[in-house]
Amino acid sequence: MKLLILDRDGVINEDRADFVKSPDEWVPIPGSLQAISELSRAGWTLVVATNQSAIGRGIISMDTLNAIHTKMHRAVAETGGHIDAVFFCPHAPDADCQCRKPRPGMLLDIGRRFHANIGDRAMVGDSLRDLQAIAAVGGKPVLVRTGNGAKTEATGNLPVGTRVYDDLAAYASALLNPSLESQP
Structure with missing residues (x-):
């Protein structure tokens, strides 16, 4: 099985300092939905792993989180793809x-x-905690420069073996066209 884990905020959709608090505030990053669709059509199993402390902080309810994820699933489906599961x-x-x-x-x-x-x-993420989580189990950390990614890259101290891409679309392209990655 080709399984890929994606963080949500900053990888699939725009990150917000004040949390994504409604479906209206969930705005996809340009190219991310198409990347997910291309990967799912190519046989990848795509799973989202996201911290959603807005629930624990009392900022949003489970119903609101479900509505946000429903919007995300529909948006991906409209581009011809799917997300297999969301863990949070x-x-x-x-x-x-x-x-x-x-x-x-x-x-x-x-x-x-x-x-x-x-x-x-x-696992594709935009923050050090995403990279640390996958590195802790011996997995492969992938940093994208969207969301907090550019700041994370500039801060340094990335787990050994972290690969860095401009965005999810660039990483998907590398996965789907591995020969392109070795070209200058």
């Missing part, structure tokens, strides 16, 4: 849970659900 951590940062990235609990759950060794998989 609803806890606030001080909850000390195992599922909040950078801890790998959510990724381990994905591995169990899809009967996959997460240590053989990549």
Whole structure:
């Protein structure tokens, strides 16, 4: 199985300092929906792994999160693709849970659900915690420069082996056309 894990905010949709609090505030990053569609049509299983502390902070409800994800699924479907599952951590940062990235609990759950060794998989993220979560299980960290990615790259201290791309579309292109990646 070709399984790819994607962070949501900053990878698929625009990130907001004040959280994505409604479906109207969920705005896709240019090219991200097409990238997801191309990957899903090429046989990739695509799973979103996202921290959603706005729930634990009392900023949004589960119903609102579900409405946001419904909009995301519909937008991807309109471009001919699909997301196979969405995993999320609803806890606030001080909850000390195992599922909040950078801890790998959510990724381990994905591995169990899809009967996959997460240590053989990549995760695309825009923040250090995304990269740390996949690196903690021996997986392949992929940083995109969208969202907080450019700032994350500039800060440095990325996990060993982190690959960096301009955006999800560029990474999808590299996955779908591996011969292009070796060209200058």
